[in-house]
Amino acid sequence: MPTISTNIINDGNKFPPKHLEDSHVREIVRQYCDNLEPSYSEERGCKVCGRLTIGTQLTSKTSLDIDWNILARPGEGITRKERTSSSDPIEEFKGPIVASKCTEVCKDCEEELKQDKIPKLSLANGMWLGDVPEVLKNLTWAEQLLISRALTNNYITRVSMGRGGYKMKANAIIFANPSAKIYKHLPPPKKRSGRDLSDYFHWSSQTH
Template identity: 40%
Template sequence: ISNPGFPPSAPSQKLMHQIFTDFCKDIDPNQFEESGCAVCGQLTQTSTLKKLSEMNLNLDILIQDGVTQVERHSSKDPLSDIEGPILDSNSDSICQTCYKAVSKGKMPLLALANGKWIGKVPPQLLDLSFAEQLLVARVRHNRCLVRVSSGMHKMRANAISFSNPTPKIY
């Protein structure tokens, strides 16, 4: 019994060229380079972001009292809010999702002004390489206790996880 498909024949020059071309396109920094959105703070592909300064958007929807605070260096420093719309000061771009919501006069679901503002990123996490960013777990855990009819307690756990980008295998 012979198998005419094994061993496979050598790939043609055209196929080899196509494989190399696809590989070069996939490893181009424009394909995976990310920047943060000024409105929601999420990392988004740089190629899909729009410059916030070039958009004629009314950002009044992003002004929320009591969400932000000026950093205090001692307990004697007064509590005061950061004035103006709640934006990431390190970014000047807006993602497509936030742009669509703000242009309609609505608060984006994941906007920093929607209670998601936590302040500046610690210096230890600022200069992570691409591989180190992949190692940071993007998982939020929640748990709840449910009372079973027999009077005992049962614990349930749910995890909301976000997929990490995995490389295409060539």
């Protein structure tokens, strides 16, 4: 990322600084514009680990000399093809386990792959989830709560140790969501939805 020279801004450590010359002002504006280039802020997914990464930290897959077969792990049950009925066979995807729609690799993954290692956070290391189905994209917060298989609560507390010292204490609690019960109750019958909606509108018209 371009940086503005401190000599341009304050002429070393002299105070008060001299007025900026026009050429310096133009240089600052030019560097400011360079820093606003999309490549310095735009994030794209890494093909190997799927993490969103700044564009300047990504390398095109085609320019890498890497043995991609290291990411293929047949028979280990890491991937699974979508099934539309319980009678469909359970099958894995063939080939390297990568994010199908991404074309670039982040620096962390690149370094490990060049050493013929499976990156720790890669999809091939048990992190694979597959493409998100259309029906599960853009869900509201309430919908995400309903379909999640577990509910999590995290608590972080700063504890004073006296004499100005502090430490952090944290815990996480995970409750299994009663998914089966929710599936049986959703979607509610039209008759009940209509009644709930009419109750809601009746209540809002009274409160406004």
